[in-house]
Amino acid sequence: DVVMTQSPLSLPVTLGQPASVSCRSSQSLVHSDGNTYLSWFHQRPGQSPRRLIYKVSNRDSGVPDRFSGSGSDTDFTLKISRVEAEDVGVYYCLQATHWPRTFGQGTKVEIK
């Protein structure tokens, strides 16, 4: 199975400041079709997860442009350019290149 390792697991942030979450996979996420199926999700307390980013860097509809994704092969990053109060919660990366699908452990973002 592909192991997804996120860091940090806890991220205290200041409102208006940038934040960054790293996700590393134990093997390449480049699919045989040439795409890299790495997604990012945000889960607020008591809510269902919501996908923010798919195929490394594509924002889902309605996702603010302060969220961006980057990376390649086995090393990926989610960046928030200026953190807002509504951004608190847990962020997960997901690889959808290989079976079984696997998530990172989650990174809890909270306001300092």
Next chain:
Amino acid sequence: DVQLLESGGGLVQPGGSLRLSCAASGFAFKYYAMSWVRQAPGKGLEWVSSINDSGYGTNYADSVKGRFTISRDNSKNTQYLQMNSLRAEDTALYYCARNYDFNIWGQGTLVTVSS
């Protein structure tokens, strides 16, 4: 609006069975693969199973293989998860999600396995 609505969760004894349903609306269900993802209390997300658009292609996590069966009825815009031989470690909030990369999620249905 695109919507997924899970139902069928509840309290069941170890070794028991439960069938979850996920009713889809707002999109052409028959053209999409579907999945189940679970989250144990206070824990992270774990993929459980996926099924292709026709229903003839399925995948399972090793932790549920041989005990859980995913299926769908495209005429009813509904997917199912039949869970047998339930264990305490299956206790979780079970989410229905669209496609193989979970671009849409339901609100979840809680399954508690306890005597």
